[in-house]
Amino acid sequence: MWRSGWLERDLIGDTSAHECATRLWLAAAARAAVRDRRLAALSLALAVGGVLSGLPLCWLAIPMMYLLRFALALLHGKTRRDALRDARSLPIELPPALSFSDEGAKRLIQRLERARWATESAAGAGPCSRAFALTGLLDGIPELERQVVVLAARAEYLGRFLDSSALTPLRTELVRLEHEREKEADPAVRAGLQRVITRCQEQLDTLQALTARKAAVLRTGEEILRTLEQVPARIVSLQLARVDSCDAGLPDALPRTDAIVEGFTALEQTIGPPDADASPQ
Numbered sequence: 001m002w003r004s005g006w007l008e009r010d011l012i013g014d015t016s017a018h019e020c021a022t023r024l025w026l027a028a029a030a031r032a033a034v035r036d037r038r039l040a041a042l043s044l045a046l047a048v049g050g051v052l053s054g055l056p057l058c059w060l061a062i063p064m065m066y067l068l069r070f071a072l073a074l075l076h077g078k079t080r081r082d083a084l085r086d087a088r089s090l091p092i093e094l095p096p097a098l099s100f101s102d103e104g105a106k107r108l109i110q111r112l113e114r115a116r117w118a119t120e121s122a123a124g125a126g127p128c129s130r131a132f133a134l135t136g137l138l139d140g141i142p143e144l145e146r147q148v149v150v151l152a153a154r155a156e157y158l159g160r161f162l163d164s165s166a167l168t169p170l171r172t173e174l175v176r177l178e179h180e181r182e183k184e185a186d187p188a189v190r191a192g193l194q195r196v197i198t199r200c201q202e203q204l205d206t207l208q209a210l211t212a213r214k215a216a217v218l219r220t221g222e223e224i225l226r227t228l229e230q231v232p233a234r235i236v237s238l239q240l241a242r243v244d245s246c247d248a249g250l251p252d253a254l255p256r257t258d259a260i261v262e263g264f265t266a267l268e269q270t271i272g273p274p275d276a277d278a279s280p281q
Helices: 006-011 023-032 036-053 055-075 075-087 103-125 141-163 167-183 185-248 250-271
Strands: none
Touching: 006 141, 023 055, 023 075, 036 055, 036 103, 103 185, 141 185, 167 185
């Protein structure tokens, strides 16, 4: 994971390694070549010329022209800038959770994957008409996902270091040094032990501060995830409210069902059972 370089970039807030900018760039260049009307007209002329003249070069020139047009679009600066801009507004490809060794960072990525899947399912299961569009409501989610990935990378960075710097042995060493200082009678030796104790205490304070920093990073990531995990339920609630607003006659359904049952009952009572005492004529 370290050799790939994406973790170091995530650590400083650069999640471009997970974006689809290259794919969008290639797709935009290919689209520009396919949609070029002048190139299509020239290709048609070459095809007609190839049929009439029987020269195979006319047919070979058509793919070469499209390839050249694709290369020109690919090298055009605006095409690349537009691809980068579009990639920044789209969801990133999430790093695999197994790439993280820290359990806290791994949980962040796993929850993020589940939240994304649930949001996509909730958004795709609703009605597709314009009245049920979610335009603008989900635009901020890709940026929040990027922030979670950055926080997971920082938790991984801190976790790897803290795993190799155990606090318990350091605390034990500090207690032993303080005990030796109390028993030492020589002032010079006591002063030397005090300097060692000071350095040990500084190291312990630094490790404790890093541990607290990692906990704060994980709490921030969990807070963002809690918001993202609410989105699917809010989508369904919103769409259901929209559906209910379209059913103006739905509250009158139960009275109508009662009226139908009462109508059958009244008709049955009107007809009544045959008179058992009546003798046949």
